[in-house]
Amino acid sequence: MARVAFIQNISLEFLGTMYLSAMLKTAHHQVEVFIDSEDDNQETLRNVILWNPDLVAFSCTTGNQPWVLRTAQQLKVRQPELKIILGGPHPTLLPEVIEQPGVDIICRGEGEYPLLELCNLLDHKHCFHHILNLWIKTQGKIIQNQVRPLVSQLDSLPFPDRVLYKKFRFLQRTQKAFITGRGCPFSCTYCFNASLRKLYKDKGPYVRRRSAENVMKEILAVK
Numbered sequence: 001m002a003r004v005a006f007i008q009n010i011s012l013e014f015l016g017t018m019y020l021s022a023m024l025k026t027a028h029h030q031v032e033v034f035i036d037s038e039d040d041n042q043e044t045l046r047n048v049i050l051w052n053p054d055l056v057a058f059s060c061t062t063g064n065q066p067w068v069l070r071t072a073q074q075l076k077v078r079q080p081e082l083k084i085i086l087g088g089p090h091p092t093l094l095p096e097v098i099e100q101p102g103v104d105i106i107c108r109g110e111g112e113y114p115l116l117e118l119c120n121l122l123d124h125k126h127c128f129h130h131i132l133n134l135w136i137k138t139q140g141k142i143i144q145n146q147v148r149p150l151v152s153q154l155d156s157l158p159f160p161d162r163v164l165y166k167k168f169r170f171l172q173r174t175q176k177a178f179i180t181g182r183g184c185p186f187s188c189t190y191c192f193n194a195s196l197r198k199l200y201k202d203k204g205p206y207v208r209r210r211s212a213e214n215v216m217k218e219i220l221a222v223k
Helices: 015-026 041-051 065-078 089-093 095-099 112-123 193-199 212-222
Strands: 003-008 030-035 055-059 083-087 105-107 134-138 141-144
Touching (some): 003 015, 015 030, 030 041, 041 065, 055 112, 065 083, 083 089, 089 095, 089 105, 089 193, 095 105, 105 112
Parallel strands (some): 003 030, 055 083, 083 105
């Protein structure tokens, strides 16, 4: 099984990370999350390296990318063979971020199945350069794979892995967040949604909804 370490510097439960973790755990991969402290960045780096991951993953938004890139490079200096992947809005729409030092792979768009495929192949030490949604830096070149079709049946995805953040007592609140659909039908000028729709043109229905039964099942399980 592959070991995947997610690192973030925001003290929130990331639903995206929990969805990815849940998918990885269906294949018995090991997942851990680390929350970086501005007061002691070195301790976070030490803890990540001591956990000995096969892959380090960052969810990257525009504005947060300076911290992501700095932390990725610091990890690379300490452990050059460590694979580092960036996902989220920033690498999805600005994939040239893969050219930055410390970044080996980026994921454009939805990450559940690309990350699962990547970890399955890493686990068996097989080549992963063909995985859709991923751009991969290798031997001075960047392999730019196409975006795969969107996940059409959201009910097929496992519920978010809410156990992932339980060790952080300060994050445990009575309010919990849920996602009932993906894709927005609007194209507001201030939003990246129009660009995302272009990226996924002819890749299946953009606006998708979970069934009411599936949403209620998750809510009751969390309750």
